[in-house]
Amino acid sequence: xxxxxxxxxxxxxxxxxxxxxxxxxxxxxxxxxxxxxxxxxxxxxxxxxxxxxxxxxxxxxxxxxxxxxxxxxxxxxxxxxxxxxxxxxxxxxxxxxxxxxxxxxxxxxxxxxxxxxxxxxxxxxxxxxxxxxxxxxxxxxxxxxxxxxxxxxxxxxxxxxxxxxxxxxxxxxxxxxxxxxxxxxxxxxxxxxxxxxxxxxxxxxxxxxxxxxxxxxxxxxxxxxxxxxxxxxxxxxxxxxxxxxxxxxxxx
Amino acid sequence: xxxxxxxxxxxxxxxxxxxxxxxxxxxxxxxxxxxxxxxxxxxxxxxxxxxxxxxxxxxxxxxxxxxxxxxxxxxxxxxxxxxxxxxxxxxxxxxxxxxxxxxxxxxxxxxxxxxxxxxxxxxxxxxxxxxxxxxxxxxxxxxxxxxxxxxxxxxxxxxxxxxxxxxxxxxxxxxxxxxxxxxxxxxxxxxxxxxxxxxxxxxxxxxxxxxxxxxxxxxxxxxxxxxxxxxxxxxxxxxxxxxxxxxxxxxxxxxxxxxxxxxxxxxxxxxxxxxxxxxxxxxxxxxxxxxxxxxxxxxxxxxxxxxxxxxxxxxxxxxxxxxxxxxxxxxxxxxxxxxxxxxxxxxxxxxxxxxxxxxxxxxxxxxxxxxxxxxxxxxxxxxxxxxxxxxxxxxxxxxxxxxxxxxxxxxxxxxxxxxxxxxxxxxxxxxxxxxxxxxxxxxxxxxxxxxxxxxxxxxxxxxxxxxxxxxxxxxxxxxxxxxxxxxxxxxxxxxxxxxxxxxxxxxxxxxxxxxxxxxxxxxxxxxxxxxxxxxxxxxxxxxxxxxxxxxxxxxxxxxxxxxxxxxxxxxx
Numbered sequence: 001x002x003x004x005x006x007x008x009x010x011x012x013x014x015x016x017x018x019x020x021x022x023x024x025x026x027x028x029x030x031x032x033x034x035x036x037x038x039x040x041x042x043x044x045x046x047x048x049x050x051x052x053x054x055x056x057x058x059x060x061x062x063x064x065x066x067x068x069x070x071x072x073x074x075x076x077x078x079x080x081x082x083x084x085x086x087x088x089x090x091x092x093x094x095x096x097x098x099x100x101x102x103x104x105x106x107x108x109x110x111x112x113x114x115x116x117x118x119x120x121x122x123x124x125x126x127x128x129x130x131x132x133x134x135x136x137x138x139x140x141x142x143x144x145x146x147x148x149x150x151x152x153x154x155x156x157x158x159x160x161x162x163x164x165x166x167x168x169x170x171x172x173x174x175x176x177x178x179x180x181x182x183x184x185x186x187x188x189x190x191x192x193x194x195x196x197x198x199x200x201x202x203x204x205x206x207x208x209x210x211x212x213x214x215x216x217x218x219x220x221x222x223x224x225x226x227x228x229x230x231x232x233x234x235x236x237x238x239x240x241x242x243x244x245x246x247x248x249x250x251x252x
Numbered sequence: 253x254x255x256x257x258x259x260x261x262x263x264x265x266x267x268x269x270x271x272x273x274x275x276x277x278x279x280x281x282x283x284x285x286x287x288x289x290x291x292x293x294x295x296x297x298x299x300x301x302x303x304x305x306x307x308x309x310x311x312x313x314x315x316x317x318x319x320x321x322x323x324x325x326x327x328x329x330x331x332x333x334x335x336x337x338x339x340x341x342x343x344x345x346x347x348x349x350x351x352x353x354x355x356x357x358x359x360x361x362x363x364x365x366x367x368x369x370x371x372x373x374x375x376x377x378x379x380x381x382x383x384x385x386x387x388x389x390x391x392x393x394x395x396x397x398x399x400x401x402x403x404x405x406x407x408x409x410x411x412x413x414x415x416x417x418x419x420x421x422x423x424x425x426x427x428x429x430x431x432x433x434x435x436x437x438x439x440x441x442x443x444x445x446x447x448x449x450x451x452x453x454x455x456x457x458x459x460x461x462x463x464x465x466x467x468x469x470x471x472x473x474x475x476x477x478x479x480x481x482x483x484x485x486x487x488x489x490x491x492x493x494x495x496x497x498x499x500x501x502x503x504x505x506x507x508x509x510x511x512x513x514x515x516x517x518x519x520x521x522x523x524x525x526x527x528x529x530x531x532x533x534x535x536x537x538x539x540x541x542x543x544x545x546x547x548x549x550x551x552x553x554x555x556x557x558x559x560x561x562x563x564x565x566x567x568x569x570x571x572x573x574x575x576x577x578x579x580x581x582x583x584x585x586x587x588x589x590x591x592x593x594x595x596x597x598x599x600x601x602x603x604x605x606x607x608x609x610x611x612x613x614x615x616x617x618x619x620x621x622x623x624x625x626x627x628x629x630x631x632x633x634x635x636x637x638x639x640x641x642x643x644x645x646x647x648x649x650x651x652x653x654x655x656x657x658x659x660x661x662x663x664x665x666x667x668x669x670x671x672x673x674x675x676x677x678x679x680x681x682x683x684x685x686x687x688x689x690x691x692x693x694x695x696x697x698x699x700x701x702x703x704x705x706x707x708x709x710x711x712x713x714x715x716x717x718x719x720x721x722x723x724x725x726x727x728x729x730x731x732x733x734x735x736x737x738x739x740x741x742x743x744x745x746x747x748x749x750x751x752x753x754x755x756x757x758x759x760x761x762x763x764x765x766x767x768x769x770x771x772x773x774x775x776x777x778x779x780x781x782x783x784x785x786x787x788x789x790x791x792x793x794x795x796x797x798x799x800x801x802x803x804x805x806x807x808x809x810x811x812x813x814x815x816x817x818x819x820x821x822x823x824x
Binding site for chain 1: 311319322326337434477602604608642643655657661668746747
């Protein structure tokens with residue numbers, strides 16, 4: 001935290017530098033508007049964002065479900081916490097809101113494969129030809145999560161989310177290694193998607209519901225959304241820069 | 253009946269780098285030009301929220317909507333081609349500026365060897381060096397002939413760089429000095445020098461300093477924000493068509509861009525193109541745009557597809573090795589690399605720019621002796637600091653599990669502590685690597701998708717083995733705690749990202765029997781049709797292609813003006 005003041009300063013300086021640059025650009029053909037639109041705006045970072053250091057006062061209204069049932073949510077919450085567990089490095093998937101992130105993603109175009117080619121005919125292909133199924137991501141999740149519950153029930157007589165961590169790992173490993181056969185999709189394919197989506201939820205901008213309070217970025221000392229690194233690009237070592245999110249970028 | 257519009261001098265199909273360059277050059281010379289772009293308008297203001305790895309890098313914000321059109325792929329003719337249902341191996345651009353918006357900006361010149369590859373390979377090693385199925389051929393132009401056009405492209409874009417000690421002869425230096433050197437870039441340079449190699453800074457379209465180009469376009473310097481590839485530049489510091497050539501064309505008052513206009517056919521009478529048929533994608537209306545000269549300036553796949561769908565040129569037939577349209581599809585052999593893990597050092601690698609880096613060509617082209625090697629050509633070896641973004645960068649040492657406690661700890665520990673040196677391998681064409689129309693799968697209009705038949709060959713495997721070892725030599729010299737090297741190429745797999753350097757299909761050459769276009773990218777069979785882009789590459793070199801694409805576009809512009817002036821005929 002000691003570096004905070006310094007970093008505020010450096011970000012202000014770099015902003016001034018852009019403004020100088022933009023004035024230069026306007027001298028010729030005007031080719032861009034972002035630089036111009038920054039003119040006259042107060043650097044948002046100067047105002048400490050709420051909820052950064054003080055305990056959270058207002059509820060996070062984003063933490064509700066758009067797609068999952070309550071049971072599906074509990075399975076995903078437990079599974080992603082095993083994929084990315086809380087440890088000495090810092091928070092795990094649960095504290096970072098990863099299951100909410102995945103819920104919100106599946107509710108929209110990603111869940112519907114809206115920008116993927118989903119036209120028939122469907123044929124099983126070679127591995128190098130990529131996914132050739134007709135199921136959309138949200139359907140794969142529904143099938144995969146149901147099977148995680150079925151498998152946990154048949155093997156341990158418990159819900160997946162009530163299992164001991166080692167037992168949860170054993171279930172996940174069975175999916176990873178395709179020891180479980182799903183009728184319409186591959187268990188390992190589902191598991192791979194779950195791991196990918198977990199990492200997305202840990203490290204995507206907090207606007208998507210994960211990476212709560214930018215704590216995912218803090219794990220990697222990643223500064224998030226910064227205007228410029230021109231001042232540090234030549235410096236040795238790892239500069240400590242307080243992270244900023246896309247929210248910090250909006251002027252109100 | 254489609255609506256028929258008044259005739260214009262030139263119609264361009266696609267407004268990315270090549271369309272933008274042609275629009276700029278042709279309108280400056282007084283021609284009226286219409287640019288049909290099937291995507292939407294793009295402008296620098298669009299990138300206000302661009303530092304969003306999920307939206308741009310993983311959800312492909314700037315890429316073509318595959319639900320409307322994709323490609324199909326098979327490894328060989330015995331396999332059924334299936335659609336690329338979601339993105340992986342390469343990313344197709346969309347909208348004004350095309351793939352020129354989301355590129356990294358690494359702007360190389362192909363080597364003199366590339367343009368005379370067949371002649372020079374035979375001269376040095378004999379004809380037996382070339383495997384029977386390998387269809388390399390000279391390009392019908394030399395490096396020296398193309399040099400002025402490279403220079404023109406570099407000055408327009410403001411390329412920042414220093415001379416490649418092993419490259420072709422330059423008529424002038426780069427217009428702006430090289431990028432700033434980060435500590436890891438310096439480590440690569442030092443290691444390479446110790447090995448008596450010839451490192452130089454990657455030629456960069458991310459401006460090292462404020463620059464005003466010969467057209468009077470002024471742009472600001474790069475801020476090293478670390479969001480280039482897959483992103484648009486919020487500062488206009490990265491050269492792209494929207495901030496360079498397109499405004500110049502617009503200023504003439506002779507360039508009209510029609511976005512949301514998807515061209516479906518090139519119209520022709522006999523051996524003359526008469527215009528194009530396109531669909532206004534917002535209304536579904538079919539429209540004819542007549543023109544004296546038609547120029548295909550879309551991406552490789554669509555250039556080939558439009559010719560085949562319009563029955564123009566001679567389709568390639570691999571079975572009897574006849575025809576040319578679709579021939580010599582090539583890619584990039586980009587798997588050989590070596591990674592150093594540093595236990596006790598942390599670097600500022602979250603910062604960067606798409607073209608911040610250093611590289612060397614000691615093992616590229618024919619810059620080294622291939623007498624005892626079972627491959628030709630090679631790769632540019634580079635270390636680039638493009639900005640490590642956290643979702644996509646989770647390198648862990650081999651043996652680390654892919655998830656769970658150990659994975660989390662290792663992926664965090666090494667996030668700021670790895671350096672990867674990679675070989676961007678050249679890709680030679682083979683008789684059975686080609687593009688044609690898929691017999692089964694269709695786009696949103698009912699037109700056939702383009703079909704890719706392609707796999708890696710023994711040439712590519714040998715190249716990867718050798719070049720990965722050279723990368724490893726350099727990484728070892730940096731004294732990391734652990735070195736891991738990827739030497740096995742495996743089969744071509746369309747699922748992991750490799751590069752958007754797809755080439756060939758409408759190749760250039762000196763002989764109409766074996767090439768589709770001449771050195772001005774004019775079609776041998778249709779004199780008022782020019783096909784511009786990496787589709788003209790007779791093979792792909794060990795470099796990013798855009799510098800050479802840009803040079804060829806300037807040459808094509810000159811050709812079109814000559815053609816216009818001479819009143820017709822094939823340009824020599």
